[in-house]
Amino acid sequence: KMPVIIDCDPGHDDVGAIMMAIASGKFDIRGITCVPGNGLLDYLPDNMLKVFDRLGITDIPVLRGIAKPFRGPCRPAVSVHGRTGLDGPVFRPTQKAPLDENVCDFIYRTACSCDAPMTLIALGPLTNVAAALLAHPDLKHKLARIALMGGSAASGNVDPASEFNFWHDPDAAHIVFQAGVPILMCGLDVTWKAVLTLEEVEQLRALGTTGGTLMAEMFDYYKMYRTSEGLGTVLPHDSVPVAWLIDSTIVKTRPYFVEIDVFGQRTRGCSVTHVTGPGSDRQACPPNTDVAYDCDRRRFVQLVFSAARYFA
Numbered sequence: 001k002m003p004v005i006i007d008c009d010p011g012h013d014d015v016g017a018i019m020m021a022i023a024s025g026k027f028d029i030r031g032i033t034c035v036p037g038n039g040l041l042d043y044l045p046d047n048m049l050k051v052f053d054r055l056g057i058t059d060i061p062v063l064r065g066i067a068k069p070f071r072g073p074c075r076p077a078v079s080v081h082g083r084t085g086l087d088g089p090v091f092r093p094t095q096k097a098p099l100d101e102n103v104c105d106f107i108y109r110t111a112c113s114c115d116a117p118m119t120l121i122a123l124g125p126l127t128n129v130a131a132a133l134l135a136h137p138d139l140k141h142k143l144a145r146i147a148l149m150g151g152s153a154a155s156g157n158v159d160p161a162s163e164f165n166f167w168h169d170p171d172a173a174h175i176v177f178q179a180g181v182p183i184l185m186c187g188l189d190v191t192w193k194a195v196l197t198l199e200e201v202e203q204l205r206a207l208g209t210t211g212g213t214l215m216a217e218m219f220d221y222y223k224m225y226r227t228s229e230g231l232g233t234v235l236p237h238d239s240v241p242v243a244w245l246i247d248s249t250i251v252k253t254r255p256y257f258v259e260i261d262v263f264g265q266r267t268r269g270c271s272v273t274h275v276t277g278p279g280s281d282r283q284a285c286p287p288n289t290d291v292a293y294d295c296d297r298r299r300f301v302q303l304v305f306s307a308a309r310y311f312a
């Protein structure tokens, strides 16, 4: 099994991605580390632990991460994910607590303990990942890859050119893209194609499984901002890098040199992708990122349904 840590801001689509990862049986999930993004950090480990209680998961540690981006305040995505980052489903209170360890040390210690290089799956702002790379310069040699949801080669969802995760902590994204670790970037270019229809949400509910019911409850809330814009689809963004790790033929990628605009006025956190321009000279600027641009939606949706069935 592939050893992984999942760093995330759970989060409706984050939870869906974690369910997909567990259900696939392909990963040795060493821990879930939380980062502020969809909600403030005070809510997120609790969200994750409550989800695990509901799904009967007892063997995956959950950690708090770093409470703020490198620069400036948290700007949680309340309009999309609600006050807690996971509004909608009603959970029982949990008796469990996050593991009490510094997140950078946990990531490094865990990577060192794996027999094979570890994959970091990053589904939120990159604050924890960047801080761990800085705190432990040797970490990059212990990583097979960082498979992330974030960025966009084309247009954004917060600003015209900026995707939320990179926009929330552009400095962290910049550090990660300069680190020299192979990156899979599943940005909006691909995640806007990996949609669930509202009919499919109803089919998830109709399964009657614990997994299908939880997904339907989450997507009922999460779809609201899309339906208010007249769009009849749900975007399980964070499941896309997980789907690629499960079966790389589901998601198409091309290698590019990508750099992050840290100080842009209208391009804060933009993932500048050198499709053309100076970085497209592969001799001078070797690609640092596999940029996902398309997916086989039918097979992607099958993975979502497999996860919904797996949690009986």
Ligand code: BDR
Residues within 6 Å of the ligand: 011, 012, 013, 014, 038, 077, 080, 123, 124, 149, 157, 163, 164, 165, 237, 238
């Ligand atoms: C990203 O931001 C969050 O809303 C989602 O969880 C996803 O990681 C999409 O821009």
Ligand code: CA
Residues within 6 Å of the ligand: 008, 009, 010, 011, 013, 014, 037, 038, 123, 124, 238
């Ligand atoms: Ca996320």
